Amino acid sequence: MxxxxxxxxxxxxxxxxxxxxxxxxxxxxxxxxxxxAKYQRMLEAAAQKLxxxxxxxxxxxxxxxxxxxxxxxxxxxAIAVYGIDFILLSAVAEYFARRVYSDPxxxxxxRLVIPAAILIIEMMIASQRAFAHEWATEYGGSKTSWVWxxxxxxxxxxxxxxxxxxxxxxxxxxxxxxxxxxxxLQIAGLIALAVVMHxxxxxxxxxxxxxxxxxxxxxxxxxxxxxxxxxxNKFHKAATAAMRxxxxxxxxxxxxxxxxxxxxxxxxxxxxxxxxLLHTRLGRELPGLPQPSGTLNEESQSSxxxxx
Numbered sequence: 001m002x003x004x005x006x007x008x009x010x011x012x013x014x015x016x017x018x019x020x021x022x023x024x025x026x027x028x029x030x031x032x033x034x035x036x037a038k039y040q041r042m043l044e045a046a047a048q049k050l051x052x053x054x055x056x057x058x059x060x061x062x063x064x065x066x067x068x069x070x071x072x073x074x075x076x077x078a079i080a081v082y083g084i085d086f087i088l089l090s091a092v093a094e095y096f097a098r099r100v101y102s103d104p105x106x107x108x109x110x111r112l113v114i115p116a117a118i119l120i121i122e123m124m125i126a127s128q129r130a131f132a133h134e135w136a137t138e139y140g141g142s143k144t145s146w147v148w149x150x151x152x153x154x155x156x157x158x159x160x161x162x163x164x165x166x167x168x169x170x171x172x173x174x175x176x177x178x179x180x181x182x183x184x185l186q187i188a189g190l191i192a193l194a195v196v197m198h199x200x201x202x203x204x205x206x207x208x209x210x211x212x213x214x215x216x217x218x219x220x221x222x223x224x225x226x227x228x229x230x231x232x233n234k235f236h237k238a239a240t241a242a243m244r245x246x247x248x249x250x251x252x253x254x255x256x257x258x259x260x261x262x263x264x265x266x267x268x269x270x271x272x273x274x275x276x277l278l279h280t281r282l283g284r285e286l287p288g289l290p291q292p293s294g295t296l297n298e299e300s301q302s303s304x305x306x307x308x
Contacts, residue, residue, distance in 0.1 A: 032242035
């Protein structure tokens with residue numbers, strides 16, 4: 001009698017242990033499935049953004065090789081202008097930086113940043129001039145377009161003046177007539193070089209605006225593609241983890257059925273999100289959470305509407 005009672009108690013303890021194991025093994029299935037659903041929603045949103053970006057900028061996406069070569073030359077020219085400005089404006093930038101900073105790092109930073117800042121300002125002014133020209137063509141002239149033209153002229157005069165001032169300061173105190181002629185020619189060459197370089201940026205026209213838009217489009221598309229790849233990898237990892245957790249959960253259920261065949265036990269129940277993911281992966285329906293009759297009627301009605 002005692003042995004029978006002891007055996008029943010052990011069996012009951014084992015049953016409770018298996019039941020707890022089944023209950024606990026269902027939690028990772030829910031967690032991983034909802035995580036996969038979250039990544040899937042983010043993945044769909046990123047794909048929609050990429051599709052919308054391509055549809056809105058279809059003309060840029062479909063440009064031919066000749067046009068793309070023009071964009072490439074414009075962008076390389078901007079890099080070349082920065083390189084020449086870094087060489088020619090280093091003395092000017094160092095002069096202004098040393099009046100404010102004594103740290104050599106800040107002086108070097110100024111030599112790097114000032115030419116880049118001037119180039120960015122020039123590109124901004126050129127873009128504003130192009131947009132103002134489009135506005136004037138469509139809606140008529142305005143004072144804004146003249147403002148950007150004046151800004152372009154002022155900036156075009158500033159840089160040659162700085163180069164000439166730097167060159168004059170570096171001239172020796174006493175010069176011969178031949179050296180003076182050479183210096184005049186050098187100043188004229190520097191002025192011409194500065195005007196041509198920055199005139200290309202300031203008056204690049206529609207091609208320069210399209211080149212910058214094309215560069216932005218390519219960078220934006222690349223970032224969205226990278227985001228889509230990362231989210232796709234995360235989604236598959238989470239979905240695989242949910243499947244592995246479900247397999248362990250189902251094994252625990254099968255073990256419970258083998259040991260206690262007279263007791264009803266089934267996998268789950270799982271919520272709608274988990275069931276949809278597992279149904280996609282397994283290809284079969286799974287038991288769901290118990291729902292009120294009103295909710296069941298609403299689901300049946302929505303299913304009927306979706307069918308028809």
